[in-house]
Amino acid sequence: MNGTGLLRRVAPQLLTLAAVLALVTVFFPSFLSVGLSGDRLVGSPIDVLKRGAPVALLAIGMTLVIATRGIDLSVGAIMAICGASAAFAVDQGWSLGVAVLLALGAGLLCGLWNGFLVAVLGIQPIVATLILMVAGRGIAQLITEGQILTFSDAGFAFLGSGAVLGLPVPAWAWILAGIVVGLVVRRTALGLLIESVGVNLRASRLAGVNSTVLLLTVYMISGLCAALAGLIVTGDIRGADANNAGLWLELDAILAVAIGGTSLLGGRFSILASLIGAMIIQSINTGILLAGFPPEFNLVIKAILVLLILMLQSPRLGDVAAGLLARRRRADETGAAPRPVQEAGR
Amino acid sequence: VGFSQIGSESGWRAAETTVTQQEAEARGIDLQFSDAQQKQENQIAAVRSFVAQGVDAILLAPVVATGWDAVLEEAKEAEIPVVLLDRMVDSDPSLYLTAVGSDLVHEGEVAGQWLAEQVGEEPCRVVELQGTTGSSPAIDRAQGFRNGIEGHANIEIVQSQTGDFTRAQGKTVMEAFLQAENGGADICALYAHNDDMAVGAIQAIKEAGLKPGEDILVVSIDAVPDIFQAMAAGEANATVELTPNMAGPAFDALQAYWDNGTEPEKFIQTESKLYTQADDPQGEYDRRKGLGY
Amino acid sequence: MLLHARGLTKRFPGTVALDNVEFGLAAGEVHALLGENGAGKSTLIKCLTGAYRRDGGEILLDGRAVDPQSTAHAQELGIGTVYQEVNLLPNLTVAENLTLGRQPRRLGLVSRRAMRSLAREMLDGYGLSIDVDRDLGAYSVAVQQIIAIARAVHLSGKVLILDEPTASLDAREVALLFDVVRGLRERGLGIVFVSHFLDQVFAISDRITVLRNGRHVATTEAASLDRVRLINLMLGRELAEETSHNHGRREAGAELLRAEGLGRRGRITPFDLTIRSGEVIGMAGLLGSGRTETAEVLFGATAPDSGTVRDAKGPLDLSTPARAIAAGFGFAPEDRKTDGIIGDLTVRENIALALQAHRGWARPIPRAEQRRMADEYIRRLDIRTPGAEKPVGLLSGGNQQKVILARWLAMNPRFLILDEPTRGIDVGAHAEVLRLINEMVSSGMSLLVISSELEELVAVSDRVIVVRDRRHVAELAGQAITTEAIVNAIAAPEAKQEARA
Amino acid sequence: MNLRRLPLYVTIAIFVLAFLLCWLQFPRILSTRVVGNLLTDNAYLGIAAVGMTLVILSGGIDLSVGSVIAFSGVFIAVLLRDTGMHPLAAFALLLMVTTAFGAAQGALIHGLAMPAFIVTLAGMFLARGIAYLLTLDSIPIDHPFFETLQRAYWLMPGKGRFTLLGAVMLLAVAGGMLLAHRTRFGTNVFALGGGEATARMMGVPIGQTTVLIYAFSGFMAGLAGIVFAVYTAAGYPLATVGVELNAIAAVVIGGTLLSGGSGTVLGTLFGVLTMGLIQTYIVFDGTLSSWWTKIVIGLLLFLFIVLQKGLLTIGAARRAA
């Protein structure tokens, strides 16, 4: 997609983001201010970039999975597994590099498993990944033995809460991952093949697309993204919380993809739009926290905002409005034309 | 003995499970363990299965207070004594043998009183990290803390949000609090409904360039090992203990009941002890480390 | 006029599919609606039946303005329609498909028994012997087509619209259908008939309306028109040359492939097949006889469970389509909607897909190159589209078929299988496809062409394989290839094997 | 035998086989007590799953179910606490509310062409959020009528209880079967699942059907909420988190195609029972730690699904041959 095409594609998401930011600013006026504290930037926008990292990372992989007409419910559990593996490794005194490799390896393996169930055994994606969603947290707890496995490795903690050039590491992580994955799928033919499989698997196979390998790849990328997210949340709290790391984040990731305008029925996708979607969700979350409502309001506010956003983005909204208008106009013209007499059944 | 545990959602809960298993083993009791994954429906089903299996007694750590009448009656009909662990139920006391637990409201009070004592007459703006919205510890510990600071108009709770009992949410929400309260300069103390959230919040405070324990007082509940480590480093100020050893007293009561039918008291309260930096936090940490927290 | 459309206009982004079209249907007539691929025939029908919301114009039924909001509404008005793509539900049973929305009920519940007998009654007279309780998907496209027609006939109180109903039917079934249609005409229904088979059009129609590029060109009595004039009206130009018989024009090349004992249990009885380079093998047979299965086994779409295929260098691995493609095979399937096009992707991407899949994801075809390819084939195959970036699902049926052909031409395979390549293609394109086939063959490619149109087979084939009951029963070659010979081979239980010239 | 029935038979066969295996290990599992428990403990899930089956058959999904159940309990509890209403009146009011809620979701899905997954995800947030707004506490219900409902059971030989709740579930399944397989509406649901565009061309009233489907699911979720409220005699806003996923899993294990258009309501019942059996087995085992419980549930789920898939493939191949 060239520059203007890309801009047109993500325009609704950008507008929505702007609207959400404006809304939050109304409730919390200093929301948009960014300052410099020491050598790092601070302020709510930076918080959004940082806190949105797990969902943004998950959304990258999820976008590809959804583009193949799949869904990956297990990413939250994979985060827990990978965080636990890394914390375990650090706890054992292994080097940070080993820990990171172990976590990424675990993520790839989980993705491979999902991909195997979907692509080779032909199990429906939602069920296939449900298995790991249920079992994955158990595996993570097995690794941590049910505890919150804490560590004090400064390097690992840096992954979660450090900053480079003023920007938090998690923000760098998703931005870079987004660019890398985005470039890989768009500069190679991967994106085209993924979309083709998502639109029509059978026809794609008959055109020679190796859908099995493609699906495996896509689920593995999703696993890898989840592994990165897991590393970040684990590093952030300096401990692997197998039970809570990434809990229900898969739903937020799917939401981000949907807000990003990628159809849950597969086909055309945009990673950039999904990432903006993730930032929209995070802005809502942070906004709710900052605005200081009682916590019991959180869910209702979020639900209403999400519904509003989706309704405004729905292509049908224009149609429906136009339809209503047109009907009124036509009725005006013909002086309330009588509806045709319905034929009695035969 | 069948043991229906809520789940393994926090370090404390895991420790309770471990301790229960250890206590059972020490007494030669065959423990049937069932994890309900935070769902009452699973717990009810598990208790029913225990009854169907014909166990000798049931330990139940109820996820909520309500909704136990029917299944407890079934156990009673099958003459299986039920002991409640660490949380109460709303049912008629005749339906269970006894309950072992601490008083959640009291825990909050202890924390609140400590803070009131600590700040004296100084004005103090407190931020509160609540537990999971709607859970009974969240409700009771919030209430207790308010009781504890009652009459001290200088202490004001200015922010209150849920941190879901987790470290990550504790940290996230604390970051927002710091943003909202002038970079944290306006905050005098943090009250967290459990230690895990406090540990997360402490990191957020440090990352904002403030000193937890000094710039912002930190008081929380549970007394898990990590908070002692923080206390030893001077980053947390106080915690209220909730002992994970609920099973010990429970087994004692059961033993007495089996031996000669002694009906124990209906509520066996465990102590809600306050620990501060003065109480040898390093030593407490070492003592607790191996308990499976 | 029974049904009258005035000034009908329908715009799609980038196209005006209907431009102020006038169309009148009288009671008791069969009115053929003709035009090239993309002329707007299907769009007109969809506007008439409420499937599309029109942008302008009015529709009169029995002189009263009607405004069908949905196909259900049109059905209530007494308009029954068979749309171009077989629009039935493969996951429902035949009986459910036939009676959907009108299932007989007892005490509020659907009565299965009454539904079954109603369904059987509806199918009466079409010469089908099928189990109405089986899922529709278990039957071939042809059977589904007949069921769709039976459903529409049942629904049409006043008007019956048939959009290319005969595309997948054989001569016998067409004859049966025409009997039904004539019966309805007697009863005073108005019937709209769309087809690219001009013989059929002349056989059944009373009047003809021709559309071109979304505009109304002419409406005349069928009797007053001859083939050439009609074609000129449709094309707006003279058709270059009629394709002719090619007997003896080609030299058989060297042996390219040899299949031995290839088959799959339950699908196709093991067969032997030799393919020489630069020849066209035609494949004839009744519907459901196993022609598609032969193609699928050859292409790895269904893995064979016996036999081998080898070329000069040795055995080939044809276990998946991708491997077959790697071995230089290509396959344009019969059911283009589910097996052919990738609807949401653009014409460009659809054309480039096979080549791209073959090169692997890491070696993308540069966009400029894709564009060049797409533009070239749009020009060469005369694909009617506003541009290469149009989603292929929005093209008219015939143009979709051309896009799939383009996909394989871009691969330049040594052996290409075309399953019903001319189905649903207009006269102009039809000649074009046949010309293409000849062109490909003369460049050394070998083809296997499956077709229900025997003339077409006779015209292009060097050899013809006849399939019956899932086995290859005869092979004709050279001068022996005549429609009579093929019909005899299909019909005669003991086909004359000596037809092998 | 019709090919479309195969998944149902496979599901039933797997359930019976699994039950036999459990019985070999724990003979006590074959008792009326366990069977009674299986029906009672899974009553709310079964009812919700019937609604979910129709939704999935139509090619949709309803994630709001768990939250609606929780909302229902809270709604009833608050009504009974704060007004003098009879529980039956409260039930009726609740069913109207949840049905309307479902219908609204359906209307959004159809009217704005938004994916069901997302609309119902928002619905899930909304329903639980409203439950929070009603109360944060768990509210006990101690109405005599509730006790009557709770105590209504038939004592089977062997001390097992066939409860009213279990009966309600079986009725709901029977009703669902009639609705899905024997009404025009049901066929329309299948048609929608087979392909929306095609169904539209065939004259299926898409909008009306979609709204009705989600309204039905909302109704069933409300009914499940009532059953759950009776089951626990309380309303609790945090209850039944994630039940929608269990319901979906039960529907799929029951042989319904998640992409829609193929499946049976009866299969769903066996899917629910299979999930219940897994739970029971794990409690009977009693040695699994928290994490092993999760892993084993996952493994068993995997096993069931793969076995089902395998049997289906073999069955289909055999028929083709």
Ligand SMILES: Nc1ncnc2c1ncn2[C@@H]1O[C@H](COP(=O)(O)OP(=O)(O)OP(=O)(O)O)[C@@H](O)[C@H]1O
């Ligand atoms: N839904 C749609 N969106 C956009 N363009 C469309 C759509 N449907 C049809 N068109 C365009 O409208 C024009 C007329 O198409 P239509 O299907 O009516 O042709 P047709 O005469 O039926 O052709 P064929 O003989 O190939 O079936 C074509 O250019 C096609 O690309």
Ligand SMILES: Nc1ncnc2c1ncn2[C@@H]1O[C@H](COP(=O)(O)OP(=O)(O)OP(=O)(O)O)[C@@H](O)[C@H]1O
């Ligand atoms: N007239 C009919 N009555 C009953 N069953 C039929 C009829 N025609 C086809 N079938 C069934 O449909 C199945 C699928 O046929 P299919 O279309 O694959 O065969 P084919 O040889 O490729 O035919 P085609 O000529 O359409 O390419 C066959 O197995 C056959 O049993």
Ligand SMILES: [Mg+2]
């Ligand atoms: Mg057409």
Ligand SMILES: [Mg+2]
């Ligand atoms: Mg065929």
